[in-house]
Amino acid sequence: MSFSIEQLARHPKFMASLRFLAEALRNRYDHGPRIARMLASxxxxxxxxxxxxxxxxxxxEVPGSGLTVVGLRDLITQHRVASRNTVLSFIDELLTYRFLMLAPGTVRRPRRYVPAEISHTGMFGWxxxxxxxxxxxxxxxxxxxLAASPELMDLAQPRMARHxxxxxxxxxxxxxxxxFLWTEAGGLVVDYIMxxxxxxxxxxxxxxxxxxxxxxxxTHFMISRTHLQRLLRKSxxxxxxxxxxxxxxxxxWxxxxxxxxxxxxxxxxxxxIDEAFAWAQAAAGRSDPKT
Structure with missing residues (x-):
């Protein structure tokens, strides 16, 4: 059985669990700041x-499937998360820093992209x-x-992300x-506080x-001190x-x-995440009685 939202929010250990998670994510920033910033807002x-x-x-077998600008743009703009231009800039940034590359054999539009190894590693760690x-x-x-069967992430992550x-x-x-979270690197600041x-x-x-x-x-999070002080003052x-x-x-405090x-x-x-991972284990024919 996976946890419900209410069970998690009321769990007596939940704050300690979130503190552990915040510290783990902050440590990941220390080891790879550029890729960690991709999740920082x-x-x-x-x-x-x-x-x-x-x-x-x-x-x-499905034309246009996979990661394409059109596919990402349609999903993101449908939920009013970002504009079309922001999606284009995001893909360009990933390509510039080599977190993303053109899929082998892609010769026609829409172009399909695939994450680089460093991106796979970062998502797995997350x-x-x-x-x-x-x-x-x-x-x-x-x-x-997950460590024993890394392929479970391939099943769980899309279900979690879409949810x-x-x-x-x-x-x-x-x-x-x-x-904090709607600003650049604001998530890093909250993780630090937690x-x-x-x-x-x-x-x-x-x-x-x-x-x-x-x-x-x-300095550590590579953001303007004025910007950080403004955030803290507003809060x-x-x-x-x-x-x-x-x-x-x-x-x-x-x-x-x-x-x-x-x-x-x-x-x-x-x-x-809990529901998606339990579903992935069941779909793969694996189970953990403690989950």
């Missing part, structure tokens, strides 16, 4: 996951980290199952979360984050974050409401 997350799903759904986060909740063996794209509760983050949470010192309204050096953080004005030392602004909304939003994605 919500728009890019939706573009990347949808593009990868289209690639995995390629059927040589899936593995999310499954490991789910395993923390029930001592499951999802991550081990997330079609689900408004994931596609449209809560305003407090979207403030990875630093001190759950042992929680009060009714505030959770301690600890020392946050905005200058160092901006503080909403009451979602704040500082224990208001003058120096170094020791941060986040509100319980911000964390609750973030947890419920993440529960939508993790429930989709």
């Amino acid at each position: 919500h728009q890019r997350w939706l573009l990347t996951q949808t593009a990868y799903a289209l690639h995995l759904e390629y059927d040589p 899936c593995l980290s999310n499954l490991a986060a789910l395993d923390l909740l029930d001592d499951g063996g999802r991550a081990a199952a 997330c794209l079609e689900t408004e509760a994931w596609r449209e983050p809560p305003e407090c979360v979207g403030l 990875s630093q949470l001190d759950l042992s010192g929680e009060t009714d309204a505030r959770i301690d984050v600890g020392r946050v050096d905005a200058r160092a953080l901006a 503080a004005d909403r009451g979602d974050i704040g500082w224990h030392d208001e003058t120096r602004k170094t020791r941060m 986040i509100s319980r409401d911000f964390l609750d909304q973030y947890c419920r939003w993440q529960a939508v994605k993790l429930a989709a």
Whole structure:
């Protein structure tokens, strides 16, 4: 049985699981910052996951299937995630950084593209980290199952990606979360904050984050310090974050409401991943009684 959204959001270990996931994703940034930034804003997350799903759904018997500009554009614009020009720029960027390449033998339009090996590795690592986060909740063996049978990702990822794209509760983050997630590298900032949470010192309204050096953080994530400070100020004005030392602004806290909304939003994605992976295991004739 896979977790429902409600089961995840109310699970007593869910915040600790999300903290683990945030730290795992932040570590992946440290080892490959350029590719990690492809998932660092919500728009890019939706573009990347949808593009990868289209690639995995390629059927040589179906004309126009696979990852094409037309296919990606139609799906993305249908759900008002990005404009046609943004989709074109996204594909061009992937080609420029060699995360994507023209499929061998492609001689006519629509041109079909395939991810480079570094992109496969990055997506596999992302899936593995999310499954490991789910395993923390029930001592499951999802991550081990994927590591033993990597082909399960090819079945699970398109199902998860399409579900997330079609689900408004994931596609449209809560305003407090979207403030960060709709900006470039904003997801990295949220991952950092979540990875630093001190759950042992929680009060009714505030959770301690600890020392946050905005200058160092901006440098590390290759974003403008002014941009980061503007984001933090807007969030503080909403009451979602704040500082224990208001003058120096170094020791941060986040509100319980911000964390609750973030947890419920993440529960939508993790429930989709859990369901898709369980479905993939069943489709492949494998099962794990703990999932």
